[in-house]
Amino acid sequence: MGRMKASEIRELLKLLKQHDIISFAGGIPDPDLFPKAEFAAAFADIFSSGHGTDALQYSVSEGYQPLRNWIATQMADLGIPCDVDNILITPGSQQAPDYLEKLLLSKDDTALVNWPTYLGAFNAYKPHFDQISANSNRPASEYQAMASERGGAPKFAYMSVDFANPTGETMDRRARLSALDLATEMDIAIIEDAAYQSLRCDGEAIPPILALEIERTGSIEDCRSIYCGSFSKTLAPGLRVGWVCAAKSVIQPLVLMKKAADLHSSTINQIAIHKVAETGFAAQTAKIRTAYAARRDHMLAALKMHMPDGVTWTKPEGGMFIRVTLPAHLDGADLLAKFLEIQKVAFVPGLAFSLMDRTVTHCASAFLA
Amino acid sequence: MGRMKASEIRELLKLLKQHDIISFAGGIPDPDLFPKAEFAAAFADIFSSGHGTDALQYSVSEGYQPLRNWIATQMADLGIPCDVDNILITPGSQQAPDYLEKLLLSKDDTALVNWPTYLGAFNAYKPHFDQISANSNRPASEYQAMASERGGAPKFAYMSVDFANPTGETMDRRARLSALDLATEMDIAIIEDAAYQSLRCDGEAIPPILALEIERTGSIEDCRSIYCGSFSKTLAPGLRVGWVCAAKSVIQPLVLMKKAADLHSSTINQIAIHKVAETGFAAQTAKIRTAYAARRDHMLAALKMHMPDGVTWTKPEGGMFIRVTLPAHLDGADLLAKFLEIQKVAFVPGLAFSLMDRTVTHCASAFLA
Numbered sequence A, B: 001m002g003r004m005k006a007s008e009i010r011e012l013l014k015l016l017k018q019h020d021i022i023s024f025a026g027g028i029p030d031p032d033l034f035p036k037a038e039f040a041a042a043f044a045d046i047f048s049s050g051h052g053t054d055a056l057q058y059s060v061s062e063g064y065q066p067l068r069n070w071i072a073t074q075m076a077d078l079g080i081p082c083d084v085d086n087i088l089i090t091p092g093s094q095q096a097p098d099y100l101e102k103l104l105l106s107k108d109d110t111a112l113v114n115w116p117t118y119l120g121a122f123n124a125y126k127p128h129f130d131q132i133s134a135n136s137n138r139p140a141s142e143y144q145a146m147a148s149e150r151g152g153a154p155k156f157a158y159m160s161v162d163f164a165n166p167t168g169e170t171m172d173r174r175a176r177l178s179a180l181d182l183a184t185e186m187d188i189a190i191i192e193d194a195a196y197q198s199l200r201c202d203g204e205a206i207p208p209i210l211a212l213e214i215e216r217t218g219s220i221e222d223c224r225s226i227y228c229g230s231f232s233k234t235l236a237p238g239l240r241v242g243w244v245c246a247a248k249s250v251i252q253p254l255v256l257m258k259k260a261a262d263l264h265s266s267t268i269n270q271i272a273i274h275k276v277a278e279t280g281f282a283a284q285t286a287k288i289r290t291a292y293a294a295r296r297d298h299m300l301a302a303l304k305m306h307m308p309d310g311v312t313w314t315k316p317e318g319g320m321f322i323r324v325t326l327p328a329h330l331d332g333a334d335l336l337a338k339f340l341e342i343q344k345v346a347f348v349p350g351l352a353f354s355l356m357d358r359t360v361t362h363c364a365s366a367f368l369a
Helices: A005-015 A036-048 A052-056 A065-077 A095-104 A140-149 A173-186 A209-217 A248-261 A267-306 A332-341 B005-015 B036-048 B052-056 B065-077 B095-104 B140-149 B173-186 B209-217 B248-261 B267-306 B332-343
Strands: A087-090 A110-113 A128-131 A154-159 A189-193 A226-230 A242-245 A321-325 A361-365 B087-090 B110-113 B128-131 B154-159 B189-193 B226-230 B242-245 B321-325 B361-365
Touching: A036 A052, A036 A267, A036 B036, A036 B052, A052 A267, A052 B036, A065 A087, A065 A242, A065 A267, A087 A095, A087 A248, A095 A154, A095 A189, A095 A226, A095 A242, A095 A248, A095 B248, A110 A140, A128 A140, A140 A154, A140 A173, A154 A173, A173 A189, A173 A209, A189 A209, A209 A226, A248 B095, A267 A321, A267 B267, B036 B052, B036 B267, B052 B267, B065 B087, B065 B242, B065 B267, B087 B095, B087 B248, B095 B154, B095 B189, B095 B226, B095 B242, B095 B248, B110 B140, B128 B140, B140 B154, B140 B173, B154 B173, B173 B189, B173 B209, B189 B209, B209 B226, B267 B321
Parallel strands: A110 A128, A110 A154, A154 A189, A189 A226, B110 B128, B110 B154, B154 B189, B189 B226
Antiparallel strands: A087 A242, A226 A242, A321 A361, B087 B242, B226 B242, B321 B361
């Protein structure tokens, strides 16, 4: 798969420590935009208001109830009416997919994904992948036949539908409904990694897949879809707080897995996130959207000015990623090696996202370090 | 397995919220002993000293380097000379056993344990269990034959060797060496859950199993044993910070699993734990040991005064647990139901720890709520 394959994503976070590298690699939020004063006040308030003891103690695996209530209200605003028992607090949006893989995948089973896709949650347990082609009317039987040839079955679809990592592309309503049709026919869940959902800069918001399924079934309890949210791209990733929202029949086994794995997410961080979210989430996400939109526009203008013929790129409506496609004679991994040495600039070569084929794609986060 | 089996441990943490229940259930530290002022100062200092940005940002999966260095020094003091790459930061001592189960266990494999034992890390993936009898000279071939009958093999031993949950018992040096002989002969790892290791009140400290193995092999890199530590019982559980210490060949796959599962443990909490540990760990553990010793002695005196003939109990040298054994005609689960209703006192009936047999044992944490 190319000489840099195994280590490239793994080593990316380490690159950030080299202050002479300008990194467009990875979905790393701009730390200058963190609500630092708000978090400083939240942590101080936890101790000064007499909640220090509770914040330092064990807590229930489901998560801090006031935070789960706040999230449930947010989910309702996205077209997902639910209650507190439909929410499990996780460290970021990645724990739930990791658990669901372990719960659902046997050896030789297949996961359906958009391609290229973020593979972070699949590093430890590598299923077979098949590309979900929501717009091509490929019938369920073909996915099943392909998975069967590999000795298993399609067990779930995993997709980021808004400004996905690494393409920056958004699935439109028709594509989401088509994916939902397919999943329904195959009786599998769609796991929506919604880490970037709050980062829409322009265009009209499209309901999450779970919201579209609720439109059909009438209740979250009758839905297979699973929504994985995160505060990592909005408030701060270092606290490791995200959530999963799904039918109670899905949440309950995940709670058991969490009890066995890490008991619960950090109590104090859940309380701090709740304090900051309750008073400042709307203002913080507005601030980020404005800043990221300006950087995206700057990057798109720079690409237009500097890229030679034969290079194309996506134009995301939000999030952090632009996918640059090179002409066939250029190799992204080779370019990265040169860029790191000479220009001191980092990006992720498409190879890192391409277990299935050798399509050379480049992905750049849309903001400057 | 008795009517309360499935839910009893699961629901224990929730009981703590009922302020009229005096709970001797679970390894819950006394929150009045938390170093609250020290943590308040640590969090305040993170923000005021200009480290707020780093503390809120993503960090590497291996963990915060200054904390790993501090832990490596502590491990050396326990007879485990190692360097920073032998340490992975986890949320408490339970994540590493959970990962190792997934890494090592196939369907129908067997885990060797002392019995009764804490089963928290085994809630999601239930292997077969066999009781390791370190003092009885049962040969490796017998464990292997038993596991083979169940369709698998013994894949690791999991044990808490100091004041174990729920027995309060400590394995002596001879028993540890005997377990190590057995594991060596079977070519399996011993996973030592050392959550209570720092809570010795009296008696002489016995080296961890990994230290005993290093005495034999000369280097941690030539050892199979895995040491799982935690700050949950010493500094505070709500921050979810612990560690695993092992050969680099063991740490590396765990790092990959952590990247896939939760990326890394909370950055800000690792920094806060490091600040508090660096200046206050010795004083804090001394304070806890003194307080818990007094409560243990109080509990032992109360048992001696009030328990009828036919009831026996363990006399732990530290930690949080006393195991009370009832005469055959009494059932711990029935007693718990009555005690919760009438005396408003909670403990864990032995049934919760007894998947293998119906031995009725009671466990009580050695301090008063």
